[in-house]
Amino acid sequence: MGPLAVTQLLGLMSLTVALDNGLLKTPPMGWMAWERFRCDVDCKSDPQNCIGENLFKDMADRLAEDGWKELGYEYVIIDDCWMSLLRDKQGRLQPDPYRFPGGIAKLARYIHDRGLKLGIYADMGTFTCMGFPGTTLDKIEIDAQTFASWEVDYLKFDGCNSNPVQQMLGYPLMSKALNDTGRPIAYSCSWPCYQGGLPPYVNYSLLGDICHLWRNYYDIQDSWDSVLGIVDWFSSNQDDLQPAAGPGRWNDPDMLIIGNFGLSVDEARSQMALWAIMAAPLIMSNDLRNLDNSARAILQNKMAIAINQDPMGIQGRRLLQESSRIEVYWRPLSHSASTLAFLSRRTDMPYRYHTSLTKLNYEPGNYKVYDVFNGSILTRLNATTEITISINPSGVVMWYVLPEQQSKQTEIPQPQMASQFFH
Ligand SMILES: *[C@@H]1O[C@H](CO)[C@@H](O)[C@H](O)[C@H]1NC(C)=O
Ligand SMILES: *[C@@H]1O[C@H](CO)[C@@H](O)[C@H](O)[C@H]1NC(C)=O
Ligand SMILES: *[C@@H]1O[C@H](CO)[C@@H](O)[C@H](O)[C@H]1NC(C)=O
Ligand SMILES: *[C@@H]1O[C@H](CO)[C@@H](O)[C@H](O)[C@H]1NC(C)=O
Numbered sequence: 001m002g003p004l005a006v007t008q009l010l011g012l013m014s015l016t017v018a019l020d021n022g023l024l025k026t027p028p029m030g031w032m033a034w035e036r037f038r039c040d041v042d043c044k045s046d047p048q049n050c051i052g053e054n055l056f057k058d059m060a061d062r063l064a065e066d067g068w069k070e071l072g073y074e075y076v077i078i079d080d081c082w083m084s085l086l087r088d089k090q091g092r093l094q095p096d097p098y099r100f101p102g103g104i105a106k107l108a109r110y111i112h113d114r115g116l117k118l119g120i121y122a123d124m125g126t127f128t129c130m131g132f133p134g135t136t137l138d139k140i141e142i143d144a145q146t147f148a149s150w151e152v153d154y155l156k157f158d159g160c161n162s163n164p165v166q167q168m169l170g171y172p173l174m175s176k177a178l179n180d181t182g183r184p185i186a187y188s189c190s191w192p193c194y195q196g197g198l199p200p201y202v203n204y205s206l207l208g209d210i211c212h213l214w215r216n217y218y219d220i221q222d223s224w225d226s227v228l229g230i231v232d233w234f235s236s237n238q239d240d241l242q243p244a245a246g247p248g249r250w251n252d253p254d255m256l257i258i259g260n261f262g263l264s265v266d267e268a269r270s271q272m273a274l275w276a277i278m279a280a281p282l283i284m285s286n287d288l289r290n291l292d293n294s295a296r297a298i299l300q301n302k303m304a305i306a307i308n309q310d311p312m313g314i315q316g317r318r319l320l321q322e323s324s325r326i327e328v329y330w331r332p333l334s335h336s337a338s339t340l341a342f343l344s345r346r347t348d349m350p351y352r353y354h355t356s357l358t359k360l361n362y363e364p365g366n367y368k369v370y371d372v373f374n375g376s377i378l379t380r381l382n383a384t385t386e387i388t389i390s391i392n393p394s395g396v397v398m399w400y401v402l403p404e405q406q407s408k409q410t411e412i413p414q415p416q417m418a419s420q421f422f423h
Contacts, residue, residue: 019175021184024212025247026309027281028154028186030075030119031059031068035220035255035285039081039130043099049287051081052099053107056118062288064114066296071305075154075186076111077119077283083132092146093122093133105150112151119154119186120147124170125162134161137170141177148181155187159194167191175210188252189214198237204244213250213281216241220254222262224394227271228345230254234278235318235329245279245315252281259286259295266395269373272298273341273398276308277316277329303372303400307331307339319360326353326391328360336406339372340399344391351391357383357401365403372398380404 033051043050060076063069082104084094095104108118122143125134135143135157147155157174159167171191178185189211195201197216207214217233220226230253234241245251256275258268275282284299291299298304316331316339329341340360344351357367362383369378373396381387389397 019179019187019210019212020248021179023184023186023248024250026311026313027250027279028075028213029072029282029305029309030077030117030284031063031073031288032075032077032079032119032156032255032283032285034079035222035257036260036287037285041081041096041099050099051078052096053102056107057110059288060111060114060116063116066288067300068288069115071300071302072309073282073284074115075117075119075283077121077154077156079121079156080123080128080130080158081132082121083128085132087133091139091142093135093143103150104152108151108153117153118151119156119188120150120152121156121158122147123158123160123162124167124174124191125158125160127161129158129160135170135174137166137173140170140173141180144174144177144181144185148178148183148185151183153185155185156190157188158190162194164195167194172206172210186212188212192216193218197233198240204240208244208246208249212248213252215252215254217253220257222257222260224263224267227257227263227267227274231274238317242315242317245313247311247313250279250281251315253278255283255285256299257285258299259284259288259291264394265294265298266392268295268298269398270343270394270396272301272304273372273396274329274343276304276398277331277339277341279308279310279313279315279331282308298373301372303370304398307333307372307400310334322353324351324353326351328355330360333400335402337400337402340401342389342391342397342399344393344395346393348393350393350395353389353391354386355389356386357381362401363403365405368402368404370400370402372400 037049040046040050043052056076063073082095084096088094111118123134126136127134171189175187178187192202193215234253241251258271310333312334314332316329319330320328325345327343331339342353364383367381369381391397
């Protein structure tokens with residue numbers, strides 16, 4: 001690290017709330033290319049699925065026309081492999097001319113015209129993870145300016161091919177550079193991923209100051225194993241991770257893979273429930289042109305979405321791991337409400353789990369319970385009442401729980417939920 005870098009580093013110590021620009025008070029929702037479409041650059045023989053402007057236009061059309069946008073799914077996010085291998089004469093990043101013939105600004109206009117927002121990808125380092133031009137420290141300002149000039153709304157800033165010192169400098173510098181553009185741009189930092197995701201290597205307080213969200217852990221893959229691995233890591237480390245989250249600052253366990261090939265219907269519900277509990281970004285990576293009805297129903301479940309988007313923005317926690325391999329997750333919500341998810345890690349048959357709200361630390365009294373995925377309502381559930389819940393293998397039962405007092409006082413706790421459940 002040269003003397004200039006040291007000075008910059010010291011200067012950054014006083015940089016605190018550079019990105020407190022009011023964005024992402026609730027976790028972002030939308031669609032991202034990576035998990036499903038990866039680095040398919042073969043637009044000649046796979047024009048439907050390659051990373052090119054048509055894929056992003058198709059997804060924008062689906063988000064706008066198939067009821068997603070109204071539910072909050074608004075970001076269309078390009079991941080790696082969009083770039084030309086060369087910067088232009090002015091040193092700016094440019095899209096691959098064959099795959100993005102209209103350019104990014106035009107694509108942004110197309111997406112904005114449909115009431116949606118555009119996200120893009122860059123990498124703090126010499127090359128992106130897939131070998132496209134990286135954003136070295138000297139390129140941070142020009143890249144931020146370029147994205148703003150294209151009217152980009154979200155940046156995922158990856159961290160392949162850089163060292164810890166460069167990352168320590170680069171992630172805050174990009175935050176400041178984005179702020180300096182004057183355009184509100186949501187900023188997703190992959191920094192903690194490259195530092196093992198935990199203190200003391202990761203300073204979550206600093207991350208919350210400079211980024212709106214951050215990837216903590218490995219990429220998700222199209223399998224239940226991958227989902228469970230992520231959930232286990234986040235839950236095992238929840239004492240460090242859970243307090244880091246709040247409005248404008250989110251942990252990101254990675255994309256929703258619901259609608260792809262790796263999850264059963266029960267597993268898909270489990271991912272949706274756990275991501276809602278974790279206050280995780282709801283960013284799908286699937287093919288919205290070909291989605292079966294069960295995946296659509298899970299991803300468009302209004303109550304799961306409302307729980308995820310709760311305005312208090314408190315991340316939930318794993319409460320219990322039973323020897324029966326049932327796990328209980330909990331998240332406090334506004335209006336004294338809360339949500340519970342009962343997850344089965346069993347592989348035999350539906351398990352009849354016996355519990356009561358008292359056993360799950362609830363105050364005495366009566367509660368109203370809404371089952372998020374089957375729509376049924378239990379009225380006057382006394383906290384002490386012993387209940388039996390049937391949970392499918394690798395499935396989940398998810399509840400929205402409201403104290404009875406509160407359900408009388410609170411006219412409409414969650415407008416979205418109300419229309420569906422309060423009649
Ligand atoms: C820049 O940062 C300041 C201070 O946190 C904030 O008030 C402002 O909204 C930010 N602007 C943008 C465009 O991010
Ligand atoms: C973490 O960052 C904050 C700034 O947000 C700073 O005040 C604090 O000293 C840092 N903690 C450590 C252990 O470096
Ligand atoms: C809940 O049940 C307990 C024990 O059966 C009873 O004492 C209590 O009055 C009940 N609470 C309410 C609010 O009905
Ligand atoms: C829905 O799930 C609840 C448990 O959350 C259960 O009591 C109820 O019987 C289920 N209803 C249907 C129609 O399956």
